[in-house]
Amino acid sequence: MIVKSEEPIFTISNAANILGISVHTLRMYEKEGLIIPFRKKSNQRLYSKKDIERVKCIKKTINEDKINIEGMRRVLALLPCWKIINCSENERTACEYFNGYTKPCWMINHKNNICADKECRECEVYNSFGSCSSIKDKLKTLLS
Ligand code: SF4
Numbered sequence: 001m002i003v004k005s006e007e008p009i010f011t012i013s014n015a016a017n018i019l020g021i022s023v024h025t026l027r028m029y030e031k032e033g034l035i036i037p038f039r040k041k042s043n044q045r046l047y048s049k050k051d052i053e054r055v056k057c058i059k060k061t062i063n064e065d066k067i068n069i070e071g072m073r074r075v076l077a078l079l080p081c082w083k084i085i086n087c088s089e090n091e092r093t094a095c096e097y098f099n100g101y102t103k104p105c106w107m108i109n110h111k112n113n114i115c116a117d118k119e120c121r122e123c124e125v126y127n128s129f130g131s132c133s134s135i136k137d138k139l140k141t142l143l144s
Contacts (some may be wrong), residue, residue: 005053008038008046015047019055026055032069033076033107034058034059036121050130057132076104081125 016023029035030045035054037045047055067075077122078101082092091113092098097105103108106120118127 003049006051008048008051010047010052011046012037012045014053014057015055018052021055029055029058029069031072034069034097038121040054043144053131057129060132067124073099073103076129077101079125079128081105084125084128085114085123097124114115 010018012023012026016026017134019026026035032039034053035058037046037047037051038127058072061072062069072081076098081087081093084097087095087098095110095113097103097110100108105115106123106126110116110118
């Protein structure tokens with residue numbers, strides 16, 4: 001059977017084993033807004049192959065590029081989501097994310113705006129940071 005890369009199939013223990021990190025570390029990445037695992041109705045976390053790639057990139061960035069979690073969160077806080085999902089001028093000016101620089105947009109509690117009913121895990125903005133090269137590619141496209 002072929003499993004799609006987006007399909008959440010690994011429990012947190014499986015994912016931690018595959019990645020060679022602790023369950024605690026995976027939870028910390030989530031708490032810091034670097035990853036959003038899939039949640040079953042029972043609230044159990046599940047991870048896809050794509051999530052595993054994302055965490056590999058996080059590990060590489062921390063271990064090789066010496067950027068800490070705070071630094072990574074701040075880079076993600078600069079993603080111009082309004083360009084990707086085409087928010088109106090009015091939505092931008094009223095948006096907490098647009099007016100701040102410390103958290104990725106998916107860490108903000110969006111009320112009464114275009115993102116209120118969106119599923120961040122499925123969003124193009126969140127997925128712009130699916131692998132190490134994708135965030136760079138996305139920024140190049142947006143800045144060109
Ligand atoms: S849906 Fe979530 S990830 Fe997408 S732009 Fe809105 S807050 Fe960000």
